[in-house]
Amino acid sequence: MSADKxxxxxxxxxxxxxxxxxxxxxxxRVFTARHAMGARVKGEALVANDGFSARYDLDRIxxxxxxxxxxxxxxxxxGRVLVLDTAKGGVASAWMLHEMxxxxxxxxxxxxxxxxxxxxxxxxxxxxxxxAGFDEDVTAAIPSGSEVxxxxxxxxxRVL
Amino acid sequence: MRLNDExxxxxxxxxxxxxxxxxxxxxxxxxxxxxxDFVPVTQAHIMADTESLGEAGVQWLEGLAAATDGSGxxxxxxxxxxxxxxxxxxxxxxxxxxxxxxxRRAIDAFVKLGVAMTDTCINYQTVLAATxxxxxxxxxxxxxxxxNSVCGARSNFEGGxxxxxxxxxxxxxxxxxxxxxxxxxxxxxxxxxTPDTLNDWGALGGxxxxxxxxxxxxxxxxxxxxxxxxxxLKHFGAAMASFGSxxxxxxxxxxxxxxxxxxxxxxKLDAHRVGRDQVKALQxxxxxxxxxxxxxxxxxxxxxxxxxxxxxxxxxxxFKRPLLAVTSPQVKPDADRFGxxxxxxxxxxxxxxxxxxxxxxxxxxxxxxxxxxxxxxxxKMVNILGGYGYVPMLASMEQCVEAAxxxxxx
Numbered sequence: 001m002s003a004d005k006x007x008x009x010x011x012x013x014x015x016x017x018x019x020x021x022x023x024x025x026x027x028x029r030v031f032t033a034r035h036a037m038g039a040r041v042k043g044e045a046l047v048a049n050d051g052f053s054a055r056y057d058l059d060r061i062x063x064x065x066x067x068x069x070x071x072x073x074x075x076x077x078x079g080r081v082l083v084l085d086t087a088k089g090g091v092a093s094a095w096m097l098h099e100m101x102x103x104x105x106x107x108x109x110x111x112x113x114x115x116x117x118x119x120x121x122x123x124x125x126x127x128x129x130x131x132a133g134f135d136e137d138v139t140a141a142i143p144s145g146s147e148v149x150x151x152x153x154x155x156x157x158r159v160l
Numbered sequence: 161m162r163l164n165d166e167x168x169x170x171x172x173x174x175x176x177x178x179x180x181x182x183x184x185x186x187x188x189x190x191x192x193x194x195x196x197d198f199v200p201v202t203q204a205h206i207m208a209d210t211e212s213l214g215e216a217g218v219q220w221l222e223g224l225a226a227a228t229d230g231s232g233x234x235x236x237x238x239x240x241x242x243x244x245x246x247x248x249x250x251x252x253x254x255x256x257x258x259x260x261x262x263x264r265r266a267i268d269a270f271v272k273l274g275v276a277m278t279d280t281c282i283n284y285q286t287v288l289a290a291t292x293x294x295x296x297x298x299x300x301x302x303x304x305x306x307x308n309s310v311c312g313a314r315s316n317f318e319g320g321x322x323x324x325x326x327x328x329x330x331x332x333x334x335x336x337x338x339x340x341x342x343x344x345x346x347x348x349x350x351x352x353x354t355p356d357t358l359n360d361w362g363a364l365g366g367x368x369x370x371x372x373x374x375x376x377x378x379x380x381x382x383x384x385x386x387x388x389x390x391x392x393l394k395h396f397g398a399a400m401a402s403f404g405s406x407x408x409x410x411x412x413x414x415x416x417x418x419x420x421x422x423x424x425x426x427x428k429l430d431a432h433r434v435g436r437d438q439v440k441a442l443q444x445x446x447x448x449x450x451x452x453x454x455x456x457x458x459x460x461x462x463x464x465x466x467x468x469x470x471x472x473x474x475x476x477x478x479f480k481r482p483l484l485a486v487t488s489p490q491v492k493p494d495a496d497r498f499g500x501x502x503x504x505x506x507x508x509x510x511x512x513x514x515x516x517x518x519x520x521x522x523x524x525x526x527x528x529x530x531x532x533x534x535x536x537x538x539x540k541m542v543n544i545l546g547g548y549g550y551v552p553m554l555a556s557m558e559q560c561v562e563a564a565x566x567x568x569x570x
Contacts, residue, residue: 035192035193035194036192037188037191037192051405053547055212055544055547056543056544056546056547057547058547066547066549067546067547068546069546070547085374086373086374086375086405087374087375087405088404088405090207090300090301090401090402090544091207091299091300091301091317091318091319091320092207092209092211092212092319092519093319094207094212094319094320094321094322095208095212095213095214095217095319095320095321096212096214098214098216098217098220098321099212099213099214099215099216099217101216102214102215102216103214103216114374114375114376115375116317116374116375116376116405116407117189117193117316117317117318117319117322117335117336117375118317118319120189120192120193121185121189121318121319121321121322122319122321124185124188124189124192124321125185125220125321130192
């Protein structure tokens with residue numbers, strides 16, 4: 001098997017080509033991932049060029065990003081399509097996504113430039129839609145607040 | 161994924177319901193990453209503190225343990241990461257009864273599943289170090305990065321559900337660091353200085369972790385001028401994994417897969433320079449307050465020799481602030497036997513076993529005890545605790561012990 005096939009993202013350091021980004025011109029754009037799982041969903045994108053760890057970054061009871069240094073600090077992730085750069089930190093997220101699902105305080109979907117196995121394991125157990133591995137930086141290309149539709153079977157995210 | 165006859169039988173439920181659930185979970189993850197098949201593993205290590213598990217996770221474990229067809233048993237040596245408490249000292253931490261009740265339920269389920277409750281994140285120092293080329297399914301990022309990098313074993317980060325699944329099926333999807341291609345370096349780092357304290361090693365790991373930045377990056381480090389000890393590499397790797405989600409590093413001339421730079425393809429990469437200034441800058445970024453409410457040595461658990469060093473520093477002191485030192489259940493009896501525990505505790509500190517500070521409902525115990533400003537020599541812990549509402553400060557073991565005595569970090 002080729003190395004590329006298994007990587008959820010190109011090897012670091014990653015240089016992304018800047019794309020025309022935010023604003024209404026992203027409407028209708030379709031982003032194709034290399035890796036996908038879960039059910040088809042539609043919702044509001046919450047976007048930042050930052051990492052993600054359920055343990056390090058979240059107040060999972062309040063349903064908000066709680067780490068002061070996180071670019072989404074203070075914002076609610078519940079029911080939104082989280083578009084972030086990469087998975088950070090430890091292994092706890094594998095359980096935490098499952099537990100967050102049981103309390104209904106869970107993102108609608110996780111869309112990352114790259115993920116680590118923990119996030120994939122957590123999404124699998126927590127039954128959360130996930131896309132990862134893109135040819136451009138999705139955190140720069142998808143406007144925060146936009147309505148997006150994810151089709152894991154086609155491995156696509158469409159900005160509506 | 162390509163399944164062999166045994167795996168097809170497992171998936172068809174012929175070996176029982178629990179292996180079927182476990183393999184189905186592994187298959188979902190393996191297919192996400194494009195694994196072609198499964199690889200047999202010899203050991204599993206499960207991260208499963210109850211703060212992460214929650215009620216939902218504990219119920220999931222209880223469901224597996226309750227299987228009436230006898231299939232709910234691990235089939236390879238399967239051990240656990242630190243628990244959320246040291247039951248003998250839970251009152252001192254002001255942990256609530258519900259936390260302990262949930263913890264007991266999780267432990268009961270694991271025991272029924274045949275899991276050995278080792279409760280440690282330093283199993284490579286205390287239980288059964290993996291060997292070069294050995295495929296394992298380890299949880300705890302510090303365990304994985306040490307086992308991959310220093311021991312030369314092969315593991316991805318296996319979160320709790322996947323590590324337990326591996327324990328039950330005896331295999332894991334073959335992707336990531338089980339494959340030769342992924343173990344080549346992707347980031348070359350040249351350092352001009354070799355740290356000599358544990359927090360400096362941790363901070364250097366943090367700087368390199370931030371630079372590398374994602375799970376698929378493999379740093380190769382040049383310029384380390386002596387073989388670091390196990391505790392030094394423990395802090396270095398744990399911080400790198402915490403700051404960067406890194407699972408494998410090489411140090412040229414020291415770690416087993418990188419006798420030469422070219423062994424891991426580092427000669428084809430441009431070198432990034434990392435100096436003492438960047439390490440100091442990371443440490444300074446955590447030096448935000450002089451006052452300290454609590455001093456903690458944990459993350460990873462302390463080895464016998466870290467406890468000895470701590471005991472040496474505690475002699476003749478009387479602490480004004482709580483000093484908590486956390487070790488494994490394997491090390492604690494020796495620390496007791498050798499008098500280290502008594503020396504630390506006679507100064508007013510406490511030695512805990514089988515837990516980890518940040519896995520012990522850190523937010524709730526901070527509120528219950530009035531702890532906010534926390535001093536530690538663990539770079540991994542300062543990285544984690546910001547998210548729990550602490551003001552974490554990184555300093556040497558000596559400075560931390562002085563802070564416990566004076567209430568101030570100078």
